[in-house]
Amino acid sequence: MRQSLIPVLTVVVAIITLWYAAAVWLNAPWAYDKAQRAGVELSVSDMVVDTWSQKKPKLPAPHQVTREIWKTTVKKKITSKRSLIYHSWITLSATLLGFALGTALGISLAVGIVYNRTMDMSVMPWVITSQTIPILAVAPMIIVVLNAVGIQGLLPKAIISMYLSFFPVVVGVVKGLRSPDHMQLDQMRTWHASSTQTFWRLRLPSSMPYLFTSLKIAMAAAIVGAIVGELPTGAVAGLGARLLAGSYYGQTIQIWSALLMAAALAATLVALIGLIQRIVLKRMGMAQ
Amino acid sequence: MNKETIISARDLSLTFQTNDGPVHALKDVSLDIEKGEFVSFIGPSGCGKTTFLRVMADLETPTSGEISVNGVSPEEARRARAYGYVFQAAGLYPWRTIGGNIRLPLEIMGYSKADQAERVDRVLELVELAGFEKKFPWQLSGGMQQRASIARALAFDADILLMDEPFGALDEIVRDHLNEQLLQLWARTQKTIAFVTHSIPEAVYLSTKIVVMSPRPGRIADVIESSLPRERPLEIRDSPEFIEIAHRVREGLRAGHGDDV
Numbered sequence: 001m002r003q004s005l006i007p008v009l010t011v012v013v014a015i016i017t018l019w020y021a022a023a024v025w026l027n028a029p030w031a032y033d034k035a036q037r038a039g040v041e042l043s044v045s046d047m048v049v050d051t052w053s054q055k056k057p058k059l060p061a062p063h064q065v066t067r068e069i070w071k072t073t074v075k076k077k078i079t080s081k082r083s084l085i086y087h088s089w090i091t092l093s094a095t096l097l098g099f100a101l102g103t104a105l106g107i108s109l110a111v112g113i114v115y116n117r118t119m120d121m122s123v124m125p126w127v128i129t130s131q132t133i134p135i136l137a138v139a140p141m142i143i144v145v146l147n148a149v150g151i152q153g154l155l156p157k158a159i160i161s162m163y164l165s166f167f168p169v170v171v172g173v174v175k176g177l178r179s180p181d182h183m184q185l186d187q188m189r190t191w192h193a194s195s196t197q198t199f200w201r202l203r204l205p206s207s208m209p210y211l212f213t214s215l216k217i218a219m220a221a222a223i224v225g226a227i228v229g230e231l232p233t234g235a236v237a238g239l240g241a242r243l244l245a246g247s248y249y250g251q252t253i254q255i256w257s258a259l260l261m262a263a264a265l266a267a268t269l270v271a272l273i274g275l276i277q278r279i280v281l282k283r284m285g286m287a288q
Numbered sequence: 289m290n291k292e293t294i295i296s297a298r299d300l301s302l303t304f305q306t307n308d309g310p311v312h313a314l315k316d317v318s319l320d321i322e323k324g325e326f327v328s329f330i331g332p333s334g335c336g337k338t339t340f341l342r343v344m345a346d347l348e349t350p351t352s353g354e355i356s357v358n359g360v361s362p363e364e365a366r367r368a369r370a371y372g373y374v375f376q377a378a379g380l381y382p383w384r385t386i387g388g389n390i391r392l393p394l395e396i397m398g399y400s401k402a403d404q405a406e407r408v409d410r411v412l413e414l415v416e417l418a419g420f421e422k423k424f425p426w427q428l429s430g431g432m433q434q435r436a437s438i439a440r441a442l443a444f445d446a447d448i449l450l451m452d453e454p455f456g457a458l459d460e461i462v463r464d465h466l467n468e469q470l471l472q473l474w475a476r477t478q479k480t481i482a483f484v485t486h487s488i489p490e491a492v493y494l495s496t497k498i499v500v501m502s503p504r505p506g507r508i509a510d511v512i513e514s515s516l517p518r519e520r521p522l523e524i525r526d527s528p529e530f531i532e533i534a535h536r537v538r539e540g541l542r543a544g545h546g547d548d549v
Contacts, residue, residue, distance in 0.1 A: 183375050186347050190373040191393045192366055201392065205383050284383035285424045 027051035090238040098161020099222040106169025140232035161225030165218035172214025176207025212277035300353035312505030328491035336506020371448035372441030378433035387421035431462040502544020509544035
């Protein structure tokens with residue numbers, strides 16, 4: 001952990017530096033534009049200050065985004081429609097439900113694929129096909145169809161989230177359940193173990209490292225799914241809605257703060273799975 | 289000891305169909321193993337010694353011929369849990385303690401909790417691993433892991449022990465020690481042991497009967513009844529009888545091999 005601190009900090013500093021430089025470069029035309037119309041000569045330092053403090057910049061500077069996040073998280077009541085925490089919670093709840101559904105679906109499909117020859121031959125191609133369909137095209141239809149049968153709110157978004165997150169789980173868990181070698185399976189056979197016993201005692205524990213790796217990818221996919229699911233609902237609430245509303249009104253600062261919030265949310269969730277992974281695998285004697 | 293045939297093979301053949309054509313892993317193999325015997329199978333790779341052991345264990349199905357284990361087919365014997373099988377690698381589960389690994393077959397076979405605990409204690413004692421029950425496999429040396437895997441095969445009441453090069457991956461000093469222990473264990477438990485190896489000294493030191501096999505097709509080249517006493521200190525390996533038996537094994541291997549050594 002300690003050795004990685006300096007490299008990580010270096011990268012962070014580099015990103016922020018580049019970001020400020022890019023803000024100057026992208027926002028300068030508008031600064032010069034304003035100055036020309038006002039009939040004033042703009043010095044370089046005035047120009048730089050202006051590019052970092054515009055109301056609707058092409059690229060907001062880091063401190064503007066930070067201030068916006070501060071304003072909409074700490075300074076706003078959580079119940080307020082303008083609180084980023086409120087919107088994050090909307091997205092988070094859909095993400096977590098979708099992730100849970102996706103994991104359950106993924107594991108069930110994987111078990112079916114490993115234990116049933118027919119499923120092995122038939123399901124996997126469909127699973128792969130499902131991921132080649134652009135989710136952005138499917139999402140509105142899922143929302144509309146479910147709305148027609150009276151399902152709205154959290155569930156449709158969670159289903160879109162599930163649609164994206166079950167895939168890595170299927171692939172990883174199939175590989176994990178098949179990871180015991182011939183010798184281990186023969187060994188079970190010499191004990192005349194039933195396939196249920198082989199599953200619980202050998203296949204499932206063996207699949208744990210694969211499962212956790214898949215869950216991390218699935219979690220990142222789930223949050224993307226939840227945000228995509230919020231776009232066609234008319235931008236009522238959630239980080240996706242903030243992104244959409246921000247782009248309607250050219251509120252770039254709002255877009256960036258929602259983006260950063262989504263990234264932070266994803267990073268936290270993935271790190272949380274990583275932590276559980278480390279604890280579980282260590283206790284299982286399988287830590288790498 | 290009264291004679292009672294435990295494993296009996298008659299004209300046993302097994303042919304694997306591969307992309308390069310059929311491979312005759314076993315061809316017309318006939319052999320009887322009596323109760324309480326220690327039989328070693330020795331031969332170069334491809335001679336079918338492991339395949340023969342796997343047929344006994346019902347891990348392979350012979351193409352033709354007959355084989356009985358404990359008077360029934362290998363499949364029935366396997367279902368009745370008539371044998372313990374020790375593989376080349378210890379194959380302990382990293383997520384289970386040594387005790388937990390030994391308990392694994394007992395759980396599968398439905399032994400009661402109390403019985404499990406009692407058996408784990410007993411077999412750990414038997415392989416001199418008492419006190420290691422709570423340790424995890426990675427905390428043990430390779431030799432100790434293999435002893436734990438033998439303990440696991442002994443934990444349930446199988447009278448037959450099938451061992452497929454169990455000490456093949458271990459260094460010679462550890463191997464000598466384990467061989468000595470295995471003989472003591474065999475003397476104490478009265479099990480019938482079939483043991484695959486490619487080491488001549490190991491085969492001669494351990495066995496009451498040495499089956500020399502040769503490849504292409506896999507067949508029995510010679511069966512040597514050992515004249516050595518059952519009680520065998522390590523020094524016996526310097527005795528004239530030992531050297532003579534080893535010589536006969538080597539001759540058998542050479543004869544079966546033809547010129548392609």
